[in-house]
Amino acid sequence: QVQLVESGGGVVQPGRSLRLSCAGSGFTFRSFAIHWVRQAPGRGLEWVAVISSDGTGKQFADSVKGRFTISRDDSKATVSLQMNSLTVEDTAVYYCARYTGYYGFDYWGQGTLVTVSS
Amino acid sequence: DIQLTQSPSFLSASVGDRVTVTCRASQGISTDLAWYQQKPGEAPKLLIYSASTLQGGVSSRFSGSGSGTEFTLTINSLQPEDFATYYCQQLNYLPLTFGGGTKVEIK
Numbered sequence: 001q002v003q004l005v006e007s008g009g010g011v012v013q014p015g016r017s018l019r020l021s022c023a024g025s026g027f028t029f030r031s032f033a034i035h036w037v038r039q040a041p042g043r044g045l046e047w048v049a050v051i052s053s054d055g056t057g058k059q060f061a062d063s064v065k066g067r068f069t070i071s072r073d074d075s076k077a078t079v080s081l082q083m084n085s086l087t088v089e090d091t092a093v094y095y096c097a098r099y100t101g102y103y104g105f106d107y108w109g110q111g112t113l114v115t116v117s118s
Numbered sequence: 119d120i121q122l123t124q125s126p127s128f129l130s131a132s133v134g135d136r137v138t139v140t141c142r143a144s145q146g147i148s149t150d151l152a153w154y155q156q157k158p159g160e161a162p163k164l165l166i167y168s169a170s171t172l173q174g175g176v177s178s179r180f181s182g183s184g185s186g187t188e189f190t191l192t193i194n195s196l197q198p199e200d201f202a203t204y205y206c207q208q209l210n211y212l213p214l215t216f217g218g219g220t221k222v223e224i225k
Contacts, residue, residue, distance in 0.1 A: 035214070037162075045154075045162065045205055045216040059212045062119075095161055102168060102209050104152035108161035 002026040002107045004096050009112030012086055020081040022096030022109060029077035033057075033099040036070070036081050038092035039111075046092075050099065051079055063089070086116045120144050120208050124217035130225040131196055139191040139220045141206035146186045150210035153182055153191045156219075157202045166191065167209075196222070 008020040022034060036048040049060045051070045058070050069082045079096060093113050097105035121144040131137050141151065149169035154162035164173045166182040169189055179194045193200055201224050206217040 037216075044219045045156075045207075047214045047216065050212070050214075061213050100167075102150050103171075104164050104167040104173075104207065104209060105154075105162070106164050106173065108163075111161055 002098070004098060004107055004109035006094060006096055006109040006112040009094065009114045011115045011117060013118055014087055014116055016086055017082070017084045018086060018114060020083065020094055020096075020112060020114070022079045022081075024077045024079075024098070027098070030054075030074040034072065034079040035097050035099050035105060037095045037097055037105075037108075038090075038114075039095070040089075040092040043092075048094070049081060083114070086114075088116050090114060091116045119213055120147060120211055120215055122206055122208055122215055122217035124204075124206060124220050126220060127218060128221045128223070130223050132225045133196055133198060135196045137193045137196055137222060139204055139206075139222075141184075141189040141191070141217050143187045143189075143208055147208045147210035149185045150208060151182075151184070151189050152207045152209060153180075154205045154207065155200075155202045156205065162205065165204075193222075198224075 003025045005023045012018050033052045035050045049070045055072050067085045072079045093111040095111045096109045098107040123142045125140050151169045153166040156162040170182045181192045203219045203221045205219050
């Protein structure tokens, strides 16, 4: 069955870095773009970043542009989100999701919590 | 960026009620809109895509309509498992923005 599993969350001080991973299984990973979406405590969903199926296309929300990077390793069916210069506003549960084009995000991971605090 | 405005942000309803949630886009997005359901502590779940197409396995109590800038999600005969927060998302332009959410609670 299709599965996405995030890892790498934790508590980090402001200004430090963290790397999240999203591991996919049960589908042809290289055929799908993968998005990251985050949700601050008690808040709504915020789109963060996307990497295209072939890895050449990458886009970021203005709130993270210049601080976050995204990459994929299809040999390991993994997408990574490198988060630098973290601020308290980056505190959230981070989800990765499979993108089916205009059909939406049909599978999501369970989320990984990132807490930025001194 | 395309802004999505959901209304209401909160609604209280009873089991068996019919409820409607509205999502308005700041510019036309054709029918490139999805609806998600999220329960506390869980990831969002895709309910509807292309504004009105039910995702496989989703109850037929859920339906969607609209195009351009105005969309609706309707839940017929609300069931206990439907009490959750609902989000719309536009899939037309990056960033793929979400609406602010509508929390459906038990009256």
